[in-house]
Amino acid sequence: MKKLSIIACALSFFLVGSGFCLAPNLANAEEGNNQERLHSPHHPFLKDADFKRLKDLGYTKKEILKAAHIAKFADKKVDDVLKIYKENHSSWDKTAAHYGLDMDKLKEKCREQKERFLEKHKEDVIENVAEYTGKTEAQIQAWIDEGIPLRFIVSGATMAKASNKDLKELIQMKKRGQDYHDIKKSLGLDKGKIYEEMKVLMGKIKEDIKD
Known part of the structure; x- marks a missing residue:
């Protein structure tokens, strides 16, 4: 697993506060890819332009960040996750289930990654x-x-x-x-x-x- 990916997960776990974390698949982050996405000052897993566009569509910062985390695990676009989220009456559990994901397992996985990162x-x-x-x-x-x-x-x-x-x-x-x-x-x-x-x-x- 890439070192920077683990750092991103640990950081997001602390910041988002909901137990969500970034999926450990930032394939080439250390080689310089996805730098704009990783270093955005207010929303570290999205490009500024994408974040602003979604905000303009009426989504909250919390909704966008949570959708971004699910999108990473599901290998989907954030827009697609938010669409499913709205179709499921704003339920994150149902949204995750739509992609074959379990929210409790996602949270536990992030906790485990955070603990390993801190201990290492x-x-x-x-x-x-x-x-x-x-x-x-x-x-x-x-x-x-x-x-x-x-x-x-x-x-x-x-x-x-x-x-x-x-x-x-x-x-x-x-x-x-x-x-x-x-x-x-x-x-x-x-x-x-x-x-x-x-x-x-x-x-x-x-x-x-x-x-």
Whole structure:
């Protein structure tokens, strides 16, 4: 599997928030193909022109991104997926089933890819999260040793930055039993702010991995 494809899946999992992820079939991404699609600032898996065109047709950003993820797995055009989505009364489960896909399995596959990515590049991830949050690598590792998942530390770091909080505060919230969505809600954060910070952090991690 291409390294950049796994990064894209991990990034999209954190950003979209619904459990969708990009299919691992960006065949030549590292060789320079699909660069416009991968580096679009607001919608990383679509060309800007396509995203704008679909927005003008009345689709929401969330609908377009979800359709793009299903389209990748089904090897179909985003427009075709959105058409089926509307024909199925805006049901993503029915849309996925139309293409022989199971939404729960897609979500689980993305979770597995994300976990493998974080574990495989654990040292780079910890180093970059430490630098990004002003913590030491030892502090990050100590939280992991205490049972805080690395995936939460990554997403927590972006929420902390977006809300001008110390990551330690969010770790304490996690220890008290709050999950990602609870913390995001309590901090009054929207996905846009987290998205921008996640792009920065994952971009740094990607650069370190490439080196």
